[in-house]
Amino acid sequence: MNLWLVLAINSVTLGGLLFLLSAGFSLIFGLMRIPNLMHGSFFMLGAYMGSAFLKQGLGFWPAALASAIGMAVLGGLVERLLLRRLAGQELAQVLLTLGMSFIIADACLMIWTGDPIQPATPPDLRGAVTTAGLVFPIYRIAIVGVAVAMAVALWLLIDRTRIGAMIRAGVDDAPIARVVGIKVSQLFTLVFCLGAALAAFAGVVGSPYLSIYPGLDAEMLPLALIVVILGGAGSLLGALLGSFIIGFLYNFGQALFPDLAYVILFVPMVLVLVLRPQGLFGRAAL
């Protein structure tokens, strides 16, 4: 097995998953300036809900979609009922989203017990690609496809639609957007739902190889933060590139510098923040 080739391919696949995870976080943070510390919880809860749908006999992709829709509704409720009242109050948002993440984590533990769940890989995507002594699971390569498709879809949404134009205007300057008649309030709800749905979708897609267990939320949240910090908030392209950079850093870092395994992602994060606080691809200062 060619180690470096496996690492390279795996970097791309991990990058794909990270993009699915962090795109929603980036949108929410970029537009609403909300440090959504329950994003990891959305990911985990989404994965759990997906596993429940799978158990009910739903197909893999329908389950992922159903979980995303469920999470969009839940995210919308949280935004409308709770976050809405705290606009602009960053610390209050931190407290609220952390508090919600406690609640979601404990609710998951209550409903799904602590036993790890590992949904089966979708039947069509089982097996592995075998070439030149190299074995690589088809499903992981498929994740890259899904991530790229999602990136294109999001890009079309943001770049080519009216809603997208509003979102862009909102990211650039919320007060001005309000002046030109964009209902920022509804836009925020929409974006929050979208972000939550993306996280849940990512959770289901990731579950066959990450598996689902208590604590998954806390593992995923820092990854989403790092990607968005590296890529720059509110920039889809930034999130995409950031995801792949982290994918490569993680894979090669773990293999090349095992002694630095614990800090392999955080040292670059500090460096980027210190040297370029707006992120590698972000425009506005944080």
Next chain:
Amino acid sequence: MSALVVKDLTKSFGGLRVTRGVNLDVAEGERHLILGPNGAGKTTLFNLITGDFLPDSGSVMLQGRDITRAPARQRAHLGLGRTYQIITLFGRDTILRNVTLAALGLSLRRWNPFVNLDAQADLEASAMAALARVGLSHAAHRLLGETSYGERRRVEIAMALVQAPKVLLLDEPFAGLSVDERRDVQKLLMSMPRDITMVMIEHDMDVALDFADRITLLNFGEVVVQGTRAEIVADPRTREVYLGS
């Protein structure tokens, strides 16, 4: 010796040149007015002088000392004071506390975590003196949030005065004031002793003309005309800028 000299000051943001080769020479005790329509680059010029921005090229001298690259905070210690166009004060504190905070800014005591600021009688006394000069002694203990716009303008000036600046930059001190308030501020500025050199930005010629010894007219970041009051009024380019022919 000139109080403030600006030489060939240039600054761009992105591709946009907001200040182009501006020269300014303000004598000790002079009242200098900087005129110009909105967007002429007046406030940017102030920001370059106070050090909020660093210029791309050119220099700034304060009383013969080159301060082009000096940090903004240091310029305050060297005797450069400034009031703001958009009022940025500490609304949750009293007027007195606002002015005391200004006085404290130049005192070494600002690093002391062990004493009560309210017990610093000398700082408070100088703050009260500054408030007296702007006619706000009676309101010293009011919360700033409860005061009128005109009063806040005067607090701005008191905060500058309490630092005993040698050169005071006034950024549109009349903006948004009622006729009465305008007259009060005007009177206050006119009564200022000559040991303070003053540079004022204003885009409304009428209010400010009486104030100025010399005037600089800016447009599109460039000096259009410079000279005495009479020279400026007489110059056809002034009419051009203001009437926009």
Next chain:
Amino acid sequence: MKRRLPSMTAALVVVAAMATLPLWLANTYYINVASQILFWAIFALGLNVLVGYAGLTSLGHAALFAMSGYTAAIVVTAGGAHLLGAVAAIAMTVATAAVFAVLALRATGIGFLMITLALGQIVWGIAYRWAALTNGDNGINFKTRPQPFGIDLTSAPAFYYAVLLVFLTAVMTMAVFVRSPLGAAVRGTRDQPRRMTALGYNVWLVRFAAFLLSGFWTAVAGLLFLYYNQFISPQVAALQTSAEALLMVISGGTATILGPIAGAAIVVVMKTVVSAYVERWNMVLGIIFVLIISFMPDGLVPGISRLVRSMWPQRRSNVTGERAAKAASEARP
């Protein structure tokens, strides 16, 4: 000055109650819970210097908290005296805080939060991985509590009194700091950094000073944590600890002195006492946070004091002050 009389009386009553607590709480378990509340409160007060007064939200303070405990544990385990351990712990932690500050003060707002988070994770990683020094996840057992002036702190009441003494010192110096020139400068840099610069303040250095002060009290709290638990392991440096301390500050009320104390009390009581009766105590804690922030967005202490003021409208001057403050904060760009 007359207006402050009731609050002075209240403060005296509270201090008296705290001083006699071991007498009316017979069970040492509860005395120990009280000790824990106090040193967590010191931690929260220290964090509040940054979060509340300087407006800089740190999610990496657990690293400083742990740094202090680890340093003392390592020094004392290596045969150093307790005093040396304590001094080294505080020096080391303040030095680390200085490094954190230099890096994190490149940014404010979310950027600051992210840098501190990442730095905290790095320290956590080191605590975990550098097992030769830290004994890895097995942690370090700290055999005996120190004996300041020959006083044995083994018993729960003795330790409680020692912590209470430190706690009261912390509260008093914090109260003095808040009213001090530096305290005013720190709050000024939070509200109007640009204006403060124009007034001659070195905003960066003021924030740096706030970070060091925050680091100092965090170090003191970390020491007490070590003395209390007589054990330290990498979990202390984890993000969870930073988040918990931050939650204490925000839920109690930032930029107040009572707020972080109240927040510490809530979290510690939930974790220790309530968790014995309610299986889903984690969820209850989450719900409490959500409720506090929904009904009192600026925290428990400011929220309650506003409630109290609205019930006794005769203290009008404060109410108008509140309104003025609100107007002012809205006026800010």
Next chain:
Amino acid sequence: MTIQRRTMLKGLAAAGVAGAAAPFEMAAPALAQGAPFKIGLMTVKTGPLAQGGIQMEQGLLTFLKEKNNTLAGRKVELVVADTGGNPAGAKTKAQELVEREKVNVILGPLAAFELLAITDYILQTKTPLVAVAAAEDVTQRKANPYIIRPTTTSAQCCHVMADYALKELKFRRAATISEDFAFGHEQMGGFQRVFEEGGGKVVKKLWPPLVTPDYTPFIAQIGNVDVVFSGFAGSNPVKFMRAYADLGLHGKTPLMGGWTFLDDALLKSLGDEALGVLSGATYSATYESESNKRFVAAMQKDYSSLPGGYASGMYIGGMCVESALALAGDKSSDGTAFAEVLHKIKMEDTPRGPFTIDHLGNAVGAVFVRRCERKDGQLVNTVIKTYPNVSQFWTYPEDEFLKSPVYTRDFPVSKNLEN
């Protein structure tokens, strides 16, 4: 939300324990005499470690229900404490159990770092403790007279697995992979020592951090070996085995591990990727003893789950308390005396078979080598060899064993590593 611990336990009873908890409050059976004997269970019911912690509680509740809360003729009362899975929480909860609840014995806690955080306190307060956490030195270089461990040290099963790999499977080249923390270090150290002293070579040692979202970069480094020995714990084995299979190594390079790597309780979370994996444990749900049949049946009935090491550890812990109560008689309320008696128990019919406690407090008993197989559609760990009377020192003389340092990341020293 229930407010009272007791009502909470009743709630549990309603949820399927049916009668397990309620009798605490019922009139004492005729046999019981005097004040109830209080057992404190330190476990983790919230957070990432809850999986094992919930099983610990289930195991103990199953035992107490079976005994109708009466052990050796004495009524017992159970107090459950949730440490939250961190050392400071463990300390506080230990204080709650000892100082407020005045328990006679503590069972638990789950994690090694929790146990290490309270060992000094246990000694100070003279509280007997029946441990499940595996930290070697608790019953070795820093043995504590108040602690016994009826399960296993970290390395106890791994010594056995190394022997099996060498002698039965004739493996010579091995790679080890485990989380980078003490439990992993001690397991891998034990395997390496026996494997290399027997002529094998450990050519690769991989240490992924405790929190590792993707094991691929580590698995890709394994290279050409006869066997991969692993010590993952918690939910990590599930993730690891899937990645191992995904990269085509399942069925190609055999996989072996310690008891947490393929705990019986994990089987329901696993699929075909676990087939053929060997693990060494002091317990197997398939073990044919009277008490184990009762235990497994009760666990299946009340919680519809297969008991693993944590549940059985606490069930067996309960049995130890029962034996000691019978031996100690009137002295059982004296912590020191009770702890002494705990060291003297000789267990016959337990879910892990007969075992004794050595003078340092650790169990000497059977270790099972198990192979994961599918039977009637279900994954099971079938015992393929039993090593009887395994001590924590393996075959080494005690004093020689204790003279060398505890197993770490770098001890035993690796001489055969290849890139």
